[in-house]
Amino acid sequence: MSGQVRVGLRSVVAYQADPWAALGDPTRRAIFERVAARPRAVGELALELPVSRPAVSQHLKVLKEAGLVLDQAAGNRRIYRADPDGVAALRAQLDRFWSQALATFKEVVEQDNEEVS
């Protein structure tokens, strides 16, 4: 665990199980795109992006908490890759997305209907 950056509890909780929030940050999205293209180590990402190594580690931790990436030890490095359970994860996200959207839709349509009638 040496060399890892600790992420404050609050940010971990905020992004947990919420890939959309985790990907709301452009740097984090750039990191995720690279990791999704092929597995990479923290050092590689830090070389490719204008971000420090500790910052990359922190972003990866958030992506991991959101269920977007998995990591694996390879010697003294950690290799990150996109979570392979892609379709199931997408389905879970869309399930939540449409739950929220329809709940809001019901509010909006009934509110507007009251105003009209």
Place this chain on the structure above:
Amino acid sequence: MTTQSQPTSVRHEVVVAAPAERAFRVFTEQMDRIKPREHNLLAVDVEETVVEPRAGGRIYDRGVDGSECEWATVTSFEPPERFVFSWNIGTTWQLETDPARRSEVEVRFVAEGDQRTRVELEHRHLDRHGEGWEGAREGVDSADGWPLYLQRFAELV
């Protein structure tokens, strides 16, 4: 209340106290009030979400800096009964440019009275997003999350 779902689809329905015409119009004209805010692939905040009301029309977010993200494309626009669009965001949260690898959302508006409409939504063919992506092979067999989601949705409606 939620109905039964296939492994590669998501289905929800909701009953609203409004005529079908109004329900259809609100759904298609006020998408940016309905769509969860954090759902955004742009680098900036969303200024508005636009639905072009015709088959072949684009559904896109316009960012505060004028950039656009076409995350869906209308395939059927049949007021007040049916609205279908392709879903252009894949498993890695990238825009999918190949139509064969997009999933599909169908929304049906079923009139149950002058002031009552059942809205049925099915987001299907999710497996299309997995084609060609090696990780998708194990993607469709874990249904662990369902009971919790179903319960949550029941509480919302």
